[in-house]
Amino acid sequence: MEYKDYYKIIEPDKNATQDEIKRAYRKLARKYHPDVSKEKDAEAKFKELGEANDVLKDTEKRAAYDQLGSNWQAGQDFKPPPDWDAGFEFSGENYSGGDSAAFSDFFESLFGQQERGGFTGRQGGRTQYQNKGEDHHAKVLIDLDDAFQGTTRSITLRSPKIDAQGHVTTHERTLNIKIPRGVKQGQQIRLAGQGSPGIGGGAAGDLYLEIEFNPHSFYRVEGHDIYLELPLAPWEAALGASVKVPTPGGVIDLKIPADSVSGRKLRLKGRGIPAKSPGDFYAILRISLPSGNTEQAKNLYQKMQQELAFNPRASLGV
């Protein structure tokens, strides 16, 4: 396994005081908390931070880690020397008792045997019904079309399991889940009993799947509503027109009123994501200019300039 440089992860240097470590950790924890951060590897980073903090904030563990660490660089292939913690006593009370599956192999090899069991899941115990298995959370990515029609998604979950020797292994399983039509970004589907098995005959935990939409190349989704920036030719906006507009439910003909300006929103009620009260579809008009770099285009533009008395900056007083 790899050596983990806990100081590098939390950022203060090896001589940092306990206060400095605490401060640095809290700042980074806020930054990378998976519910707050949108960064791709926020969850992994947060876990790593938590582990580093667990070791460095505990004076016993920190001392043991320091003694061992002076010769190692992060990422190097590592094996703890047999008597590395000789002379250190780890009082059981200091250990936070978090779920051992949440820690890296590196941490496990140094401190794992100090664990005093317990499935508290997240660090810092919480009130928990003793027998119920842990809930699992996963994200499932779907396309906008899937929300319109419903679909079935196959997802692979990795869950920690304790084997007969008391080691933690990861156990993979694949589930086929029905995604109903009309789902919204961020909604959850709850699959009862698909989480971790219960302890001592207790009920299994639940599986929560959070819906996330793959960003679409031109539709924007907000709740149940769908927005589309609709480019128009200048004459279509000025004179009005009937234009073809794509919607997730199919192409439609949309009547553009004359004298339309850029930014105007045309609402198609009920053509958003289907639901008990379906969302709406909004076409936001954007006027696109034909390029002026052919002779013909130049002539036409200059004709417009000469024949139409048009000052777009009149309201600015210039």
Added chain:
Amino acid sequence: MNKDILTGLLLDEDSSLTLSDLSHACCVQTEWIIELVDEGILMPDGNESSHWRFSGPSLHRAQTVLHLQQDLEINIAGAALALELMDEIEVLRTRLYVLERSD
């Protein structure tokens, strides 16, 4: 490999959970959920706690507050503010995404 197709419960605005459902799902005491209602983070229908009905999205909201409390030691008032700001950021982010992409 499980060939069956599982259908879960979609926690949308139409689905409703009781106080007891919600606290079981979050693995917390009901008092904690009541604190969230007092703070305005959750807004159930019904006058008394025994009649409360929480919408589907309340579960995720409650879980997020729980995570913020446990992981970042944020108190409930702070979590309420954080959630509101995070909602707003999400809306702005989507708008920005579209604006930055067109032309």
